[in-house]
Amino acid sequence: MGKGGRIDVYLDCNSPYSYFTHMHLRRIRPQLAKHHITISMHPIFLGGINVGSGNKPPWTLPAKATMGTFDGARAKQYFKVPEPDKFSAPPFFPIMSLLPMRALLFVREELLDVEGNFEDREKFEVAFGELWNMLWREHEDISKPEVLVKCLGRHLKKEEAERAVKAAKEEKWKKMLVDETGRLVEKGAYGAPWFIVTNAKGVEEPFFGSDRFHYIYQFLGVPFRDIEILPPGGEKEAKL
Numbered sequence: 001m002g003k004g005g006r007i008d009v010y011l012d013c014n015s016p017y018s019y020f021t022h023m024h025l026r027r028i029r030p031q032l033a034k035h036h037i038t039i040s041m042h043p044i045f046l047g048g049i050n051v052g053s054g055n056k057p058p059w060t061l062p063a064k065a066t067m068g069t070f071d072g073a074r075a076k077q078y079f080k081v082p083e084p085d086k087f088s089a090p091p092f093f094p095i096m097s098l099l100p101m102r103a104l105l106f107v108r109e110e111l112l113d114v115e116g117n118f119e120d121r122e123k124f125e126v127a128f129g130e131l132w133n134m135l136w137r138e139h140e141d142i143s144k145p146e147v148l149v150k151c152l153g154r155h156l157k158k159e160e161a162e163r164a165v166k167a168a169k170e171e172k173w174k175k176m177l178v179d180e181t182g183r184l185v186e187k188g189a190y191g192a193p194w195f196i197v198t199n200a201k202g203v204e205e206p207f208f209g210s211d212r213f214h215y216i217y218q219f220l221g222v223p224f225r226d227i228e229i230l231p232p233g234g235e236k237e238a239k240l
Contacts, residue, residue: 004035004036005036005198005220006037006038007216009021009040009042009195010189011044011193012044014093014097017075017209018192019132023079032222040114042108042180045181047096049189049191086137095142099143100142102173102177103148103165104164105168106168107160111160127154130152134150145165148168149161149162152164188206191209194206194208197216197220214227
């Protein structure tokens with residue numbers, strides 16, 4: 001953990017807000033690093049969190065599904081998602097994300113040294129991001145082994161991608177994902193992205209959602225500019 005604190009974030013490829021969080025954290029990592037704060041990304045099974053917590057996915061509730069259309073568009077604009085019109089739920093959404101999440105868990109915990117090696121961390125995070133790219137942009141079903149191999153193979157060696165998908169079917173990685181999901185539910189998780197944030201004093205608190213970064217900064221003691229309303233002329237007039 002950096003001496004300024006640590007952000008552990010838990011993501012699932014079924015969650016577009018996990019993607020926005022993944023993008024945003026990668027963008028702000030250099031600034032957080034100046035405050036000695038580290039970021040660690042983890043794959044998690046959102047379906048298991050929903051079942052364990054008793055939560056219902058927003059698309060299963062008509063009112064939330066309707067609001068989600070507005071919120072999704074706003075979030076894509078706010079987080080500056082590239083080519084936002086091309087980022088949409090595939091017709092077969094949601095997928096059973098167990099296989100891709102187990103494969104990413106194997107990549108993180110065994111194939112690469114994500115915590116100790118910058119290049120390995122970068123490779124892992126870019127491969128993680130590719131899941132959303134293939135599912136939400138290319139509309140390919142990454143829950144299918146052959147598609148997942150192709151997806152991971154864009155950033156890992158082919159044999160590494162094949163090894164990860166093979167491992168995802170093994171009991172060790174099935175159990176590890178179940179255990180990790182259960183641990184988060186015990187800590188109060190009910191959705192994704194879910195954060196476990198530890199400050200410089202070693203105090204740990206949970207946070208939920210891609211719109212809670214200002215709360216996280218407050219907890220970590222990171223100075224930041226909050227949202228403020230500018231005069232009609234914008235920044236230029238505000239400086240006069």
